[in-house]
Amino acid sequence: MKRIGSWQRWMLAVVILLVSSVCLAQSQDEGTAQDWYALDSLNTGLGKAPGSVKLRTPRESMRTFRDLTDSGNFEAAAHILNLADLTPAAQRERGAELARQLSEIFQRGKSIRISSLSGRQDAAIEDPTGESPQAGKPRRDIELASLEADGNAYDIRLGRYQLGNEEPVWLIMPESVAAIPALYREYGPTEFERHIPESLKGSFGVLRIWEWIAIPLVLLGVALVGKGVYRLVEWVTRWLPSGSPSIFAKQIRGPVALIVMSLLTQALLDYVVSFSAAATITLRVVLIAILAWGAGAVALRLVDTMMLKMTRRLAGQIDDSKPKDERKLLTTLYAVRRIIILIMVTAVTIYVLGQIQLFETLGLSILASASVLAVLVGVAGQAVLGNILSSFQLSLAKPIRVGDLVAFEGQWAYVEGIFYTYIRLRLWNERRLIVPVTYFASKAFENLSAKSTKEYRSLVLTLHLSADISLVREKxxxxxxxxxxxxxxxKLLCCVTDQNGPAQTVTCYLMTIDPLSGWAAEVSVREKLLAFIRDEHPEWWPREVVVISHRDIARGHTTAGDDDVTQ
Structure with a gap:
């Protein structure tokens, strides 16, 4: 086998080195290319972009788009759209119109906070805390808004594009451009707005001139409709039978009027006129709050009417002599009333927070301020929150019910109402005691109506040893x-329970239907026994025996106590 020469080994090493260098360069180019989308051509139908078009950062692109559309230069604003899905002729024909439509969508559908957009060319997220996993990483597209039209969701996004070796720019992505017509049909001007003079369409502050005129007129018209509904419900009330129906109808006049006003305004915003995004969002938040409040108020009035009917059925006096089921139902109605209020307030709060997008791109300073405010409110409202939770605990566990007789801090009282933060007690002398719920729940109290209203009472008499106990027992x-x-x-019982010198203690026991009636029966029986002894056997009263000596008689005076003296 032929050996490889030295020069061949050198050639092989050079080839390997060159291949490695090319591969490394390609991998580096691919890594850089991930920071943007590469383009072969860009909006060729629009021609060269004017010098006023600045597209280096997301913030700069959207600021340029806002300034150009506000000045009516939609031809220049079209350069901020990536019209890659259109032919050059269609780009020339529709570019300015699409830019105008997009500006209308931003005005009515979603107001873009340009200051919240990234000012970096790579749009990397800046997070000094380092908690975000995406911090410091370049992005090649970001979301500006997410809107719904015809039951579908559409995203408007900015993308970073590079044409050849030119500097990358930020443009509205083709997918978002394709969604502009559908969004414009949803958020564009209505038929009513097409008849508004051009002189009134200019901006004045956060709204356009015609909006400053139209909004008060719309609100005035809706208020007149609400007043008419109020009068209509009041007229209907006169034809209803007296009692709970008429009381309920009379109480819901205001809430029903507000519900109709809210629904009418919503319909006007959806089908007749569309205002700027700031005005529309504000109005919708207020309207949904009014609608939720009105619906909750109607539900509360219904519960209040049922509670009033129950109270009247209980003969106007809520006490433990009434059936337990009715008192339990009344307690449940109080709990339902509080639940309705809690649900209504929670639902409105969540919706309002969602509409104002409190947690979206408002900056760490606002979040920090909100956190501090939440802590302060939590500390300040700790007592109120504790009362509310204790109120729900009492309503669910039911250690007491409305109408129960309780012994609280040495006083007898009926539970008249269990509210969010306090309990109202009716004392035996018809005075009212208002007790915070947490204070009441933290103290020991005796529920005299917990199992049964019956009570075993006793009365005590002190008589002389000569008293006939059998006769006293008979009476x-x-x-x-x-x-x-x-x-x-x-269970009636009368017997001697104690003896002290010439006197004896007689105790009589009796079972009564409830504590207050038992007290009245006790004092009545005691009075009758005392009257019988006084009139028939006065000698039964306790008395002291005093012995008087002859020496005391000789001295001409006697010594006696405060009781009767017997010689």
Whole structure:
């Protein structure tokens, strides 16, 4: 076998080196090419771009597009669109119109925050904290907006393109250009706007001139319609039967009027007139908040009417002598009322936050401010939040119900209402005690209506040892059985429970239907027993026996106590 010469070995090494160099160069070119899209031609039908078109960064491209469209120079603005899907003739014919339509879409559908766009040529995400996995990596396309039309979602994106060896530029991508007609049909001017004079279409601040005139007129017209609905519901109320239906209809006049006003304004925005994106988003957020509030208010009025009907069924006095099922239902209605309020507030808050896009490209400073504000509100509202949670806990666990009789801090009271932050108690003397829910839940209380309203009560008499206990027991049974609120007569009991010197303690027990009625029965039976002893056997009263000596008589005075004296 023939050996390879030295010069051949040198030639082989050179070839390997050249191949390695070419491969390395190609891999480097491919890695660089990933930072943009390579083009063979760019908008040849539009001609050379004027010097006012700056496209080096996303922020610069969109600022240029805004300035050119605001000045009406749509021919120059068309250079910011990548019209690769159109023929050169179509580019020349439709480029300016597509730029105009896109500017209308931005004005009505999605307002672009140009200051939030990247000012870097590679659009790399700058994250000083280093927490983002994409930080520092070049991007070759970014999303400007995501809009819906005809039930489909369309993205408007900027892409980075390089034509030959020229400097890369940022353009609206062909896929987004293709979506412009569909989006324009959804967000473009309506038939009404086509009749507006050109002199009123100029911008004045954040809105156009005609919008400053139209918005107050639209709101005034909607307010008049709402007033008409209010009067209509009020007229219908007069024809309803008295009682709960008429009360409910009268209470929902305002909410129904607001719901109709919100729906009418939504319809006007969808089918009659379209305002700028800032005005439209603001109006839609306000309208959805009003709509949610109105629907929640109607639901609350319905629950309130049911609660009023239940209260009237309970004869106007909520106490534990009423059926337990009715008191349980009333407690559940209070809980449902709070749940409706919570759902309504939560839904409106989530929607509003989603509409204003609080967490999208607003910067770390706003997020930090929002976090600080949330902490401050959380600390300040800790007591309120604790009361709300405790209120739900009481409503779900039901250690107390509306109408229960409780002994709280030495006072008897009926539970009249369990609200978000407080409990209202009706004291025995008809005064009201307002107690924070957390304070009530953290204290020990006695629910006298938890299992049964019955109560075993007792009355104590102190009599002389000469008293006939059998006669006292007989009279007690007679008086107790005559009381309407005394039940379970087989549990009546009267016996001697203590003795001290010449006196004895007699205790009588009786079962009553509820604590307050039991107290009334107790005092009634006690009065009758005392009257019987006073009128029939006054000698049964406790008395002291005092012995008077002859020496004391001789001295002419006696010593006696405050009680009766017996010689």
């Amino acid at each position: 007690f049974l007679e008086f107790a059985k005559a009381e309407e609120n005394v039940i379970e007569h087989h």
